[in-house]
Amino acid sequence: MMKKRGQIVIISGSLIIIAHILKYLNFDISIFNGLMIISSIVAGYPIAKNAIGALRYKILGIEALVTVAVTGAIYIGEYWEAAAVTFLFIFGAYLEARTLEKTRSSLKALLDLAPNTASVIRDGKEIKVSPDDVLKGETVLVRPGEKIPVDGLVLSGNASVNQASITGESVPVTKEKGDHVFSGTVIETGHLELEAERVGDDTTFARILEMVEEAQESKAPTQKFIEKFAKYYTPGIMLLSVIVYLITRDLELTLTLLVISCPGAMVISAPVSIVAGIGNGAKKGILIKGGEYLEKAGKIDIVAFDKTGTLTIGSPKVTNIKSYGMSEEDLLFLAAKVEMTSEHHLARAIIEEAQTRISSPIEAATDFEVFPGGGVKAVVDNEEIYIGTRKLLSDNEIFISNEIEEYLIQEENNGQTAVILAKKEKTLGVISIADKIRDDARNEILNLRKAGVKKVVMLTGDNRRVANAVSKELGIDEYYAELLPEEKVSKIKELMKNNTVAMVGDGINDAPALALAHLGVAMGGSGTDVAMETADLVLMSDSLSKLSYAFGLSRATVRNLKQNIYFAVFVVFALLIGVLTRNVFMALGMLIHEISVLLVIVNAVRLTRYKGVHKDS
Incomplete structure (x- = not known):
């Protein structure tokens, strides 16, 4: 299509140039007029064809305005005006298509x-x-310089892999046996033997491509408004032209009004900015699912963070063990038996520590039962064993001594999550677990404020002392602790009453809150189906640093979009005044119109080079 349009531009332009040369050489004026008419037909045919096609769907578009105006210009003998208008329109369309390709450069x-x-x-x-x-399940071999073709598990080998296509980070990571790799990433050094886990359209890379393509086709609220406006604008201009003709009886003025009123720059102002913004995000490992969410990200007042796996690295470790009446190893071994069936991140920490310290095989306890937000219960050697919070023990009438309470407070004030191990008669001990805070968390919270976020809050199921310690360390404005999953949802509803709220979580446990918030953000989403499906925005790298970039990009996109709209509206009204005061004629009006469209696109292309303005402190 672009090649064909380019050929039409060359033929039409050549005819106009030849016509002017022959006129200069004093050839008969009828030759000049004939060449101009032929040029108008060559360039005008695809315009008229598109106009008729749109009318079949009851759409009165820009092409219809140009077709009517050019037909009228030929009718009144303004052959040069007709040729100039059709040439400029088709040439402008060609340049627009070429320039628009740049806005899709990130996807390309x-x-x-x-x-x-x-x-x-x-x-x-x-x-x-x-x-x-x-x-x-097939075995795949990948050598230096080759692209990994599947999502897979490394069976053997060692390699340095560039994961920029997934995470946006160009610094290579080392992959070895037991690690997972993603399709579309590149081996820089070394080699790998993989077991294919996801293939074809099911790979992470393929799904990212699909989502980015869909996102670039989606429409932001501003874009929808402009399209709705244009739907009524074009018929309105035609009606205005009829009124002008009835008042002035000046057909040339009327036709000029039709040409310069084309809202091309206005119609393209929003989508071109949105496409450029989404493309920039994709290049940086930020998957934005549509123009609506890109626009919304720039309006966020409050960012609510989940704690575990979001502000922390999501890999908690046992830090202290305090036992009463038994050895630390025996307490840990008992706790591991109870937790063997659990998939909770704290349970995994206990099991990993037990497997490291104790060589004996760990058999899962029986009659396992979960108490959401409280802990678990299971039977070991015919005794019910409880692991969890004070509330769990209180609900089951298990006494906690002052000595144990003081120890719990001490650990929690130090930012440790302390889980209590007990049986019906007494408390057996306390296991302290800590999850390391992400290195970039504090700087990112500062950067979010620079990006325009008014308040940062933390939602966690952990106890208040741990939440307080983490909040102080990171400079968080407010925290809400000891929340059950449904309470997180209620808190998000409360925050949303007077503010635009983004929820940031791991995309799994926080799925309800992510879905409810104005903007759901999942981080560390590489290969996580739930994260990709639930969230509106996915940070593909396991790093918070992309969040403020995404918000900054959104604000830059909205600014860019508004600049385009204001400029397009100004040009249309300026031309309208110029025509009505007889200072702008048809060809000049079309030239200015096409230049305005190109300037709108060039302005949007700047977004592809956006690099962010908020650096780490």
């Missing part, structure tokens, strides 16, 4: 990273196949 860069071939082992032999033909 992603497409270029798509792997072309895959080396798999079949029947004991290595063969090359299309990545789409790799079967789940």
Whole structure:
């Protein structure tokens, strides 16, 4: 289509140039007029064709205005005006298409990273196949400089892998046996042997491409408003032109009014900015699911963070063990038996510590029961064992001595999550667990404030003392502790009453809150289906540093969009006044119109080079 449009531009422009040369050489004026008419037909045919096609769907668009105006210009003998208008319109459309390609450069860069071939082992032999033909479970070989064609598990080898296509981070990471890798990433040094876990359209890279493409086609509220406005604007201009003609009886003035009133720059002002912004985000490892969310991110007043796995790294470790009447190892071994069936992150920390310290196999306890927000209960050697919070013990009438209470307070004030191990008769001990705060968390909270966020809050199921310690360390404005999942949702509802709220979580445990908030943000989303499906914005790298960039990009996009709209409206009204005061004629009006469209696009292209303005302190 672009090639064909380029050919039309060349033919039409050549005819106009030849016509002017022949006129200069004093050839008969009828030759000049004939060439201008032919040029008008060559350039005007695709315009008229599009106009008729739109009318079939009851759409009165820009092409219809130009077609009517050019037909009228030929009718009244303004052949040069007709040729100039059609040439400028088709030439402008060609330049717009070429320039718009730049706004999609980030998506094109992603497409270029798509792997072309895959080396798999079949029947004991290595063969090359299309990545789409790799079967789940097959062994895939990847060598230096090659793109990884599947999401897979490393079976053997060691390699430095550039994951920029997924996370936006260009610093390579080391991958070895037991690690997971993603399609579209590149091995810089070393080699890997993989087991294909996700193939074809199911890979993380393929899903990112699909979501970015869908996002660039989606419409922001401002864009929807402009399109609705344009729907009534074009018929309105036609009606105004009829009124002007009835008053002035000046057909040339009327036709000029039709040409210069084309709202091209206005119609394109929003989508071109949105596409550029989403493309920039994709390049940086920020998956924005549509123009609506890109626009919304710039209006966020409050950011609510989950604690575990969001402000902390999500890998808690046992830090202290305090036992009463038994050894630390025996307490830990008992706790691990109870927690073996649990999938809670604190349970995983206890089990990992037990497996590190104790060589004996750990058998899961029986009659396992979960108390949401409180802890768990299970039977070991015919005795009910409880692990959890004070509330769990209180609800089951288990006494906590002053000595144990003081120890719990001490650990919690130090930012430790202290879980109590008890049986019906007494408390057996306390296991302290801590999750390391992310290195970039404090700087990122400062950067969010620089990006325009008014308040930062933390929602956690942890106890108040731990929440207070983390909040003080990170400079968080407010915290809400000891929340059950449904209470997090209630708190988000409360915050949303008078503010625009973003919820940031891991995309799994926080799915209800992510879905409810004005903007749901999932971080560390590489390969996480729930994160990609639930959140409106996904930070593909396991780092908070992209969040303020995303908010800054959103504000830059909204600013850019408004600049485009104000400029487009100003040009239309300026031209309208120029025509009505007889200072702007048809060809000049079309030239200014096309220049305005190009300036709008060029302004939007600046967003592809946005690098953020908020640096770490």
